[in-house]
Amino acid sequence: MVHDHLTRPRGGDPGAGLAELDPPAAAVIDGYLDQLAARLPGYAPIDAKVTAELRDDLQDATLARLPRSPDQATAARVAVAEFGDPAMVAESLRPELASRVVRRLGLTLLATGPLVGACWVLALVLSDAAPPWHLLPVLAAPLLLIGAPAVVLTVVSTGRLARWISPSAAAASGTVATVTAAAGDAVLLGGSALLLLAPVGPPSSLLAVAVAASLGRLAFIGLAAGRLLGAQRGLATLTAAR
Structure with a gap:
C-alpha cells in the first residue's frame, strides 16, 4: 500500500x-x-x-x-x-527511494554526458589543436565505451522495466556509470593540466568551457556519491527480500 x-x-x-x-x-x-x-x-x-x-x-x-x-x-x-509501525513503513520505502536516487543519477549523467563530451570534442578535435591534444579523447574513449551502456542500463533498470531487472543490477550499473564518468573527467582534466605545463599551446578558448563542464560534473558526482552508496544498500535490501 x-x-x-x-x-x-x-x-x-x-x-x-x-x-x-x-x-x-x-x-x-x-x-x-x-x-x-x-x-x-x-x-x-x-x-x-x-x-x-x-x-x-x-x-x-x-x-x-x-x-x-x-x-x-x-x-x-x-x-x-x-x-x-513507522519503522516498518520506513523500511518498506527504502528500496523504492533508493531506486529513485539511482534513477535521478542515471538521468543526470545521461543528460550531461553528451554536453560534456561535445565541449571536449569542440575544444580538442574540431579546433587547430596540436597533435598531443588529440590523444586526450583517445585516452578517455575506453571509459566512454564502458560508461555509456552503464548509464543506459541504470535508467532502464530503475524505470518501467524495473520489475524484470534485478535491483542489484541497477545499483551496480549506477556505480559503474558514476565511476567511469568521474574517471573520464579526471583523465581529460589531468591530461589538459600536463599539456598546459608542457611547451604545448592551448588548443582553443573552448578548453576553458570544457574544463568547466567536467569540473561541474565532478562536483555533482562528489555530492551524489554518499547518496549512491546509501541507495546501493537500499537496493541490496530489496534484492535480499526477493
Missing part, C-alpha cells in the same frame, strides 16, 4: 482537507509523519508532495473510523496504528 503513494498519480490539492480534523487529531497524524520522516534514509527523504498525500490518506482513514470512535483523536490513533 505504501508503495502506491510513491507511484500512483494523484489529483487535487494534497493535504487540503486536513482542516476537517480538529487539532488533537491533526497532531496525531503529524506526529506519525514526523516519526516516519525521522526513520527514512538521509540519502532519499520523502518529498513534501508525497508527505501531503500520506497525510491525506491518513485523514481519510481517520474520518472513516469516526462513527466507531468517541472522538477524532481516537480515530486518528486507530488510523495510524493500522497504517503500520
Whole structure:
C-alpha cells in the first residue's frame, strides 16, 4: 500500500482537507509523519508532495473510523496504528527511494554526458589543436565505451522495466556509470593540466568551457556519491527480500 503513494498519480490539492480534523487529531497524524520522516534514509527523504498525500490518506482513514470512535483523536490513533509501525513503513520505502536516487543519477549523467563530451570534442578535435591534444579523447574513449551502456542500463533498470531487472543490477550499473564518468573527467582534466605545463599551446578558448563542464560534473558526482552508496544498500535490501 505504501508503495502506491510513491507511484500512483494523484489529483487535487494534497493535504487540503486536513482542516476537517480538529487539532488533537491533526497532531496525531503529524506526529506519525514526523516519526516516519525521522526513520527514512538521509540519502532519499520523502518529498513534501508525497508527505501531503500520506497525510491525506491518513485523514481519510481517520474520518472513516469516526462513527466507531468517541472522538477524532481516537480515530486518528486507530488510523495510524493500522497504517503500520513507522519503522516498518520506513523500511518498506527504502528500496523504492533508493531506486529513485539511482534513477535521478542515471538521468543526470545521461543528460550531461553528451554536453560534456561535445565541449571536449569542440575544444580538442574540431579546433587547430596540436597533435598531443588529440590523444586526450583517445585516452578517455575506453571509459566512454564502458560508461555509456552503464548509464543506459541504470535508467532502464530503475524505470518501467524495473520489475524484470534485478535491483542489484541497477545499483551496480549506477556505480559503474558514476565511476567511469568521474574517471573520464579526471583523465581529460589531468591530461589538459600536463599539456598546459608542457611547451604545448592551448588548443582553443573552448578548453576553458570544457574544463568547466567536467569540473561541474565532478562536483555533482562528489555530492551524489554518499547518496549512491546509501541507495546501493537500499537496493541490496530489496534484492535480499526477493
